[in-house]
Amino acid sequence: MNRIRTAEEEQEYRRKQQHETRLLNETLKGRWDQVLPGLIPGLDLAVERGHQHHITCPFHGGVNDFRIFQDFADTGGAICSCGKWTDGWALLMHARRCTFFEAKKMLVEALGGRFDASNLPVRYVKVKDPDEVARKDAFNKKIVQQIWGDALPLTDDRSAPVRRWFYNRQLHEVRGPLNVLRCHPALEYFTERQVTHTGPAMVAMMSDINGRTCGLHRTWITNDGRKANVESVRRLTSSISTHPIEGSAVKFDTEPHPVLMIGEGIESSLAARAIAGYPTWSALNQNQMTKVEVPDYVQAVIVWADRDHNGVGQTAAAELVARLRKAGKKAVCVIPPFAPAPGEKTVDWNDVLRSLGLEEARKLPIVLQVLEPLRASLN
Template sequence: MLESKLDRVLALVSAQGGWSTVYSAYPGLNEAVSRSNNHGGSPQVPCPKTGDGRTKFRLFRDWSQSGGGYHNDVGALPGGIDVIAFVEGCSKGQALDKIIDICGGDLSTVSREYVQAVKSTQPKGLNEDEKQKRVAKLEKLFNNAIPAAHDVTGRVQAYLSSRGLKTDAKTLPFTLGYADELWWGDGQSKPVKLHGLLGSMTDVNGNRITIHRTFLDSNGHKANVEKPKKLMPPPSYIGGCSIKIDEPITGSKETYIGLCEGIETALAIREATGMPMWSCYSDSLLEMVKIPENVTTVIIFADKDRSGAGLEKAQALASRLRREGKVVDIYEPQQDIPAGSKSIDWLDVYVSLGKQGFPFTLPQSVSVYTGASE
């Protein structure tokens, strides 16, 4: 039996001392390894790619075998190859080549027998029981939720208004939901029952992978908890997924969609321009989003960050999509980032300047309808 390149690379990693050898080439990952070795468990560390945040990333408890970890903005990175692909911003195939270089550059140093021995001991990711538990929780929340447009409590409308949005909540697409009872917890303190705006995160084929939750208090304002926005733990990898608020719209010659990070930012862009929008949750997931073949034109509304990460990820996405034959434009806010803030996004632009702060508006005949008051 011929071993795959993947099998041989995993064997090479094992022969060269395991994932700690690979991760020692990356300061951010080396920090995660060091803290895991020194403190045990799964200590949280800054993002190993950008250095942002203090608790963005952690290695799985079995990282020495799997190489896997979890990033708050991306979700699970099941194995070491996924982790390296994320840190390098490359494909898994390219990640294999980078790992080979780190481990000496020669796959011929591992025998077929050793490859098979390592393959037989490789962890298989989430076990089936855990996958089914996550699927069950997602289905339970989905089945107990209602479309956000059908909320009669007024909380969804109140939340939109509190963020400076004018969309009539009754016009929201059914990809956004509302839960009247939504439990928030951090695994340490006692869970709190709140309310929530929901967004289905789906893959390129429309399969629901996880649900984004914005926790709300009884007045419809963002809940006063440590992390009022959370993704539910997904049963599978979420790279390439997005919250598809709208269907792509076809004009006279092209089919287009707009992309950004946050749901509220997407709703602001819809109001200001009429553009159909997908929310990608974070700049890392924005970079990885998959676009259907029938979409010909993609408009990326990047966040403007002091670190430059928003524009950097948008440009990386644009390069990939152009290689796929799509027409791509990127727009970044022209306003200065306010003192004391890390970034400014298109929601901030909308709140301060209204429609006048945007580079274009679509003709009404092809615009999404938001019911927004002028």
């Protein structure tokens, strides 16, 4: 029979555990990409491809669904439609279905039974060649300029596929010129550097806090406004080192206003815009949602979250709200009133609009509870 530890022994045990965990974190920072692939089957491909590329999820098998974070070597974080893991501990515990202490044991064993990196291969950090970085930036800028230059304003007759795309999603009250959205009549889709599809696409411009273009988001569609038959309907262009995508957004409205609304996907954000009527941005995905940079003139932010079955969308929205409040802004999160249907992963605000209709969506208690006090404070 195990003897129960005294209070002093328990305190000493906890101190030891905390000390070991702290040593592990210090050792693994900058080395998660060396250690985790040996513990999580399939992760090696994600590390090899890098943070800008999606791979088939090693957990649920979603094609082009999983990617590591840009700072993966330091944090071990990754994201997928099936979850978001902010650090290597969370990723390992999810992958191996284990407890924190079991994950700790695996990590120590991977380090050769030590709490330092003396048993790991010597790591030679490759210094980026400035000329190579400049060449890649020039190439990526050219791609962005070419795609955007070939795309057409939504008012053009040839942009009918995007207008039908909106119509099919009951986005009938899309106001204004929406200069950040265009329709490319015949955008090439690449698979392993080979063109495997050419067709219409909705192209969205992403810009940072200073208004600089950071990249383009592309959604391949059909002529009748439905999802194209391609592996990954939505893709981002490669980033430019001087204009990182982190913190940027698709900004439907840029005129200064004390209220700003931020949604996740383009269609969900446009639905929120139709429901509430305030200036709106789209963060595009959960990871971007947490990092959007908001102008100083904005006093209050309404975050229109996705309601995911695994809670990822809600968590991302909550992180943004917490960061904005810490910065001294009023911020609140609005979550769809119903959960995903069986077999579905998420419900966004476009789903709410399509299910209830615009007028009923405007009358939702959760919407009125946020909008009515806000409108009163602005009058």
